Amino acid sequence: MAFADTLKQLPKVSHLAALNLLDAQGAVVATIENKSGQAGSLAVYNHLAQLYGSINAEAARKGLELYAEHTGDARESPGKHPNIDRLIGVIERGDVLRVKQVFAV
Template sequence: MKTANFAENLANLGSIDAYAKLELIDAAGSTVACIENKPGSQGSLKVYRHLAAKWGAINPDAAAEGVQLYAEHTEDARRNPGKHPNIDRLFDIVASGSVYSVQLTPAVSA
């Protein structure tokens, strides 16, 4: 699904307007990450929501696709660990074989 760049990849993913946030839940039922629908994290929310819808969870296969979807940001994340925590998390999932379920919180309509 990878196209030329991250912006083009995002344009091909579904809308996140209906969601306030996405949480990753580990096997013990604990929330390990939260991606909110706010400037600076909306791209990641789109990627993770897409992956969860396609794969049913964020598993190593989903994470590998996510790494591709981040396009040019992936190499920057490899060179600068900690700069892109949502990409770093995908690297960790691929390496560890971890699986996280996803909980989407609907946006409150005004």
């Protein structure tokens, strides 16, 4: 399934302003905002957090499936898709990222 079609099936994120991704020490290592160019990733990461409770290797593998055609492009062009690169890194390093929702006001 194409990424655009997958997004239509994920839970809506209009109630979120952003997601903060936290490392094991609780430091924010990334923020995904609800804005053009990031809203799809916000939906993916939010969905993964709901399913898995965090972004761990299992969640990251599922995320790479959800990103569909963009995953191959990210592997071929590191840095072009930082939110996909992050999932690849989680798998490779065995990281676990906690997800903190930032609600829209």
